Amino acid sequence: MTNQCGTSRIAGCQFTLYPMSDNFVDIILSALDEVDSSKVWKDTDDVSTCIRGKMVHIFDVTEAIFLHAAKTGEHVAMSGTFSIGCPGDSSGDVYMDETDEPQNQANIQSIEQEAGCKFALYPMGREDYMEQIMNQIDLSKSRGVKVSASHYATRLDGDVKDIFRTLHESFDQVQQEVSHVTMTFTVSANSPSNR
Amino acid sequence: MTNQCGTSRIAGCQFTLYPMSDNFVDIILSALDEVDSSKVWKDTDDVSTCIRGKMVHIFDVTEAIFLHAAKTGEHVAMSGTFSIGCPGDSSGDVYMDETDEPQNQANIQSIEQEAGCKFALYPMGREDYMEQIMNQIDLSKSRGVKVSASHYATRLDGDVKDIFRTLHESFDQVQQEVSHVTMTFTVSANSPSNR
Numbered sequence A, B: 001m002t003n004q005c006g007t008s009r010i011a012g013c014q015f016t017l018y019p020m021s022d023n024f025v026d027i028i029l030s031a032l033d034e035v036d037s038s039k040v041w042k043d044t045d046d047v048s049t050c051i052r053g054k055m056v057h058i059f060d061v062t063e064a065i066f067l068h069a070a071k072t073g074e075h076v077a078m079s080g081t082f083s084i085g086c087p088g089d090s091s092g093d094v095y096m097d098e099t100d101e102p103q104n105q106a107n108i109q110s111i112e113q114e115a116g117c118k119f120a121l122y123p124m125g126r127e128d129y130m131e132q133i134m135n136q137i138d139l140s141k142s143r144g145v146k147v148s149a150s151h152y153a154t155r156l157d158g159d160v161k162d163i164f165r166t167l168h169e170s171f172d173q174v175q176q177e178v179s180h181v182t183m184t185f186t187v188s189a190n191s192p193s194n195r
């Protein structure tokens, strides 16, 4: 609780990949092996993984890790929090010099995977945070995903690539107006409830 | 994204239990079966479970579900978001008439389970949100848990009951000062990384 806000536009995501399978270790390691994370700072422990860098790469890497795990056909979920604008510590700042070209989009293009996702945006430090959420997000333009209301969250259903594009656009729109933004998400694929 | 803030002090948690096991369905159903959730409103779909009611029961029920799943010895994690003060819709309001007696503490008292947890507090709608976090939380008094800093989060290690007591106390202290508070958490037990 000693973090201070900084001015860097470095983004980050603290997330965990959850394969509901006895082979969870192999699924996680294989997914990580197939994903190029060379453009993000990365730190993993037994609870979660943190990546930091340019926003485009944060979304590219999380999407690719989820897709490579989900294509195994196992019930796989990912929960995490995207963040930008705070805290202002310097780990990973060097990664802001990377180019904007996402490393994994070509490799995941052929993976077709349906999923369900719940997310919530939290613009920090603003008394008008509800207006910021309402004004900046127009989910009616979210092609390819079905949008519905949920308790404490908005639900997206559709192709994983459309879901992550919607997450990315929503987060990007709010962070253009609000310095410190966090966004929680849980995305789930191949649930037996849907078979 | 059409939620409005209300005045009710109803608390809630949107969470998912993740057993990393082929037997994940049985583990989830058994844990739910062993937990008394009669004092909370509950709604489950394929992505997550939402419970709402008095704060004491929200923490009691999430703790008990996690402990009953973790005692199987399988690698089990839970990720979610606690929330109070918003949105102000009325689902579950009737549960605010329940007594304050937690239903599951006696039943979990004998379960000894170590875990690691990362959590982050988000006081909403306040320009002084960083001060609110700093001022209200004194984790040095968190008996039984080891506290450490992590990117975008604070890490707690120790007995699951001590971890949930610390989460509950931290959330309660901030919500006494700030109307709308959310708190993300991920708690993980029996990870092979720790064997």
Ligand SMILES: [Ca+2]
Pocket (backbone or CB within 6 Å): A022, B021, B022, B023
């Ligand atoms: Ca098995």
